[in-house]
Amino acid sequence: MTDAPVAAPPVALYVHVPFCVSLCPYCDFVVYAGAGARGPKARVDVFLRALRSELDLRADALDERFGNARPPLETVYLGGGTPSLLPPDAVAELLWRIRDRFGMSGDAEVTLEANPGPDERGDASAWREAGVTRLSLGAQSLADDDLRALGRRHRAVDVASAVAEARAAGIASVSLDLLYDVPGATEARWAATLDAALEIEPDHLSLYALTLDDPDAEGLTGPAGDHLPTTAGARRWRSRARPEQDEDRAAAQYLHATDRLAAAGWRGYEISNWARPGHESRHNLVYWDRRPYEAVGPGAHAFDGLTRRWNAARLDPYLAALTPRRGSAHLPPGGAEMLDRDTAAAESTMLALRTDRGVSLAVTTRSAVARTFEWAAENRLTELTGDGRVVLTTRGRLMSNELFLRLL
Numbered sequence: 001m002t003d004a005p006v007a008a009p010p011v012a013l014y015v016h017v018p019f020c021v022s023l024c025p026y027c028d029f030v031v032y033a034g035a036g037a038r039g040p041k042a043r044v045d046v047f048l049r050a051l052r053s054e055l056d057l058r059a060d061a062l063d064e065r066f067g068n069a070r071p072p073l074e075t076v077y078l079g080g081g082t083p084s085l086l087p088p089d090a091v092a093e094l095l096w097r098i099r100d101r102f103g104m105s106g107d108a109e110v111t112l113e114a115n116p117g118p119d120e121r122g123d124a125s126a127w128r129e130a131g132v133t134r135l136s137l138g139a140q141s142l143a144d145d146d147l148r149a150l151g152r153r154h155r156a157v158d159v160a161s162a163v164a165e166a167r168a169a170g171i172a173s174v175s176l177d178l179l180y181d182v183p184g185a186t187e188a189r190w191a192a193t194l195d196a197a198l199e200i201e202p203d204h205l206s207l208y209a210l211t212l213d214d215p216d217a218e219g220l221t222g223p224a225g226d227h228l229p230t231t232a233g234a235r236r237w238r239s240r241a242r243p244e245q246d247e248d249r250a251a252a253q254y255l256h257a258t259d260r261l262a263a264a265g266w267r268g269y270e271i272s273n274w275a276r277p278g279h280e281s282r283h284n285l286v287y288w289d290r291r292p293y294e295a296v297g298p299g300a301h302a303f304d305g306l307t308r309r310w311n312a313a314r315l316d317p318y319l320a321a322l323t324p325r326r327g328s329a330h331l332p333p334g335g336a337e338m339l340d341r342d343t344a345a346a347e348s349t350m351l352a353l354r355t356d357r358g359v360s361l362a363v364t365t366r367s368a369v370a371r372t373f374e375w376a377a378e379n380r381l382t383e384l385t386g387d388g389r390v391v392l393t394t395r396g397r398l399m400s401n402e403l404f405l406r407l408l
Contacts, residue, residue: 016297
């Protein structure tokens, strides 16, 4: 029998910045685009006031709950949206406040997401001065045809320029996000994108299959939901894009990436993530290791080891709670769920299997999951390492969703 889940203080903090210059039609993140992000009607300043208020309220709650038992944060991740649209002095002030209220270890990993376009990526030197140690660039492709198809504002040459600027500024680690199974993209174009990515020498690659979900149909977009309603334009784009996707092509693209990156000496340390030695995302490893993390901003999710909590996605109620015209600020609307022992055990197993460390052999022989792991081994989805751990094969990574459904 596994131990019952227990609550613990966070070792990581996620900060969601929900602004973009434009909205990509495939994106389901909590994003407010256009006038809200830039110009005389921009809501960035009031959002930053609300964010500072939430940071203080969350820190107060943690102080009351855990007191001096709270460790300093090991990682901070500014995601979005496009956090690189923020003024550098605002990022510096946020990181100062986080350090003051939450504590940060001396070698903390501080990631900032940025778009590669010259008018969106900001000043890499300013990011380093503000305390950023890791830059994550939303490249998505290094083929201009793919970028146009995806509604991206930048071009392939901008990605190389952004990486070069980060290197010149002394950013310690640079990551690129890339999408495969892009509508109309060939296997040859995907191979060329990977080659081009390796040529500009980032430290980390996140490779994601383009997934066109329907958060409205899934019931995630209500007043307390963690997603925003899908726009009519995005719905039309997705209805045209879905028929152009192909599962077999996606699998071939993933297999090519696995072989190509292994040959180049990269470690595929998680299903969708590869790194040069020493450049694994410490923040994301907190998630996969199922360690506790705090989160602030619209739509952000937090986890304390026992309870999963989220803020509602809608910006107006978020601002109203944290910057009220009358009375004191209070925590924004959202939701929470407490995990029972069985759910926690299944989640822990699935998250561990996502990584190249896998799970111990003892975990796979527990009565609740033994038959599922026997099925996985029979179908060559798992293998046993020399040190007695069960990991996914490449075939297993491709079929991981089916395995995870059985584990649930």
